[in-house]
Amino acid sequence: MQPTASQTDIVESVSIDTPSGVENGIHLEVGNPEIFQRDDAARELVFDIEKLKILYSGVVAVADVDLDIAAREVTAFIGPSGCGKTTVLRSLNRMHDTTPGAVVHGKILYHGEDLYGSRIDAAEVRRRIGMVFQKPNPFPKSIFDNVAYGPKINGKKRKDLDDLVEHALTRAALWDEVKDKLKRSALALSGGQQQRLCIARAIAVEPDVILMDEPCSALDPIATARIEDLMAELKREFTIVIVTHNMQQASRVADRTAFFTAELNDAGKRQGILVEYDSTNKIFTQPSDPRTEGYITGRFG
């Protein structure tokens, strides 16, 4: 199959925009038809982000972000600290609503609907778009009550909770470890178990999307590997967006990767920007932008 017109556009723009890549002696194998064919074949868009710009108390944290995120894919946001990747992630389920001074400009379409539209309820948004945080944050309740919390506030009946909790814990690969101590405090679990509990808690609401904000940064390598395996399972049902500092993790789990960095803007302040967004394979093997290339090969900045 031949690349379509739009893909050719990408190819052209890549070769035009990055003459420095050629200067540096990097051979860009753009236009590999295989990658494009697999990526663009009937991608069902979940998020369509245009000209996103987020400010904290009037200071621009990140600007000019254009992204589309497809269903049942893992999309990774990578980049150095302060590049705005977590800020963008938190705008996807309106977590900024509770942050004083945070303002979101631009457009985020979720299945074609404006996520920040006046008739959209933030709590309803978060029921569809769940989130797992950097540090495991189980409630100081029993394991059962942690998982049951979401279904309960969503009006699930008490008699259905047992099944729901078991199902969610099973899908989060935690059931076998905790099935005999469901009434025990969740705080007694190990860090890795707590994080899987938080994933189970998010799954139990039956969301459409799960956002993960550096979910493994507080975990040891074994617990990290388990969470990564879990993500591969979960993406059959859910759309996953993950922020990570760990580039190997992005290359292992993500279908698509967005690289962010921080640069001085016109006002002389550091500001996050989206540098490049493409299939993970391409980002890690033949990035179009020298800044991406520098970051993934360890030459930062």
Add this chain to the structure above:
Amino acid sequence: MATIAPERPRSQKLSEGPKPPGRERDRVFRWVTFAAGVLVLVILALIFVSTVAQSWDWFSTRGLSTVFSSRWSPKVYPVGTPKAGQAVPGTGFGAWALIFGTLYTSLVAIILAVPLSVGIALFTTDVGPRWLRNPVGYIIDLLAVVPSVVFGLWGVFVLATPIRNVYQSIADFFAPIPVLNKVFTGNPLLGTSVMTAGLILAIMITPIITSLTREVLATVPIAQKEGALALGATRWEMIRGAVFPHSRSGIVASVMIGLGRAMGETIAVALVIGAAIRVSPALFSPNNTLAAIIAQNFGEAQGIQRSALIGLGVVLFIITLLVNVMARAVLSRGERRLEAGK
């Protein structure tokens, strides 16, 4: 160029040579804090011993009936008579009615004050508009320094007369309802009553409970709140699911401190309670409390009556202690249950 000589040769053993200069100050610091901690226990023990000693006449002559008799009609022979200071036969020195009155007024105060206090605290931490949160907090803290006698005088001169009509209409409303008509009634129905005392106490303890609850709520980690919000919780669901479980024991401790104040409050209650000795659930009737009756009668009390009044202080002390111990027990039982997974 001068070189800085090392404090001691590297080869010197750890057990030899000079101690670090901060060592001495650290020891002084330890002793000062230790002394401060012990002082509290010593003062408490001394208060207990001396009040028990001074009230021993009452405890020893009346036995358990001191506490469990509801007859309090203390009459002693006056000074100058042969039996000066001894009880006139037939008069009662029972504390039960006063214990009841103390617990009842405090209960009313807590029922009124706790929802209000927790509500204000939540308003200033999680719910209210940001620009209004701190001003409300400051004003509540200011209320805590108003002397109790001011509330008492306001209660008796301003509140007591007009509120009688309110009580009357509430009593009329509940009159046909069994059980409740025993509570929401008064015989006689007066403005100086259990309810008024409860109201005044509630106004008095609301600032302290609010202030302490605010501190507790402020310690709930943002991660916990965001965890709940990320599951699609509304603000109230977040408060129920993440804020309360995390701050429950702290809120209970705040309430206990408020309850202690309510049970021990003297002048304000003495002014508005109406001074009647009775064990009655009627909210709109006069009653009396342990602390209030001490203030009312101590001035002219002699002999066994004085001893009995001091004894009431001991009883109040023990009740406060018991209430606190019970509250802690309830809390820690809940926590243990979670630990053990039952």
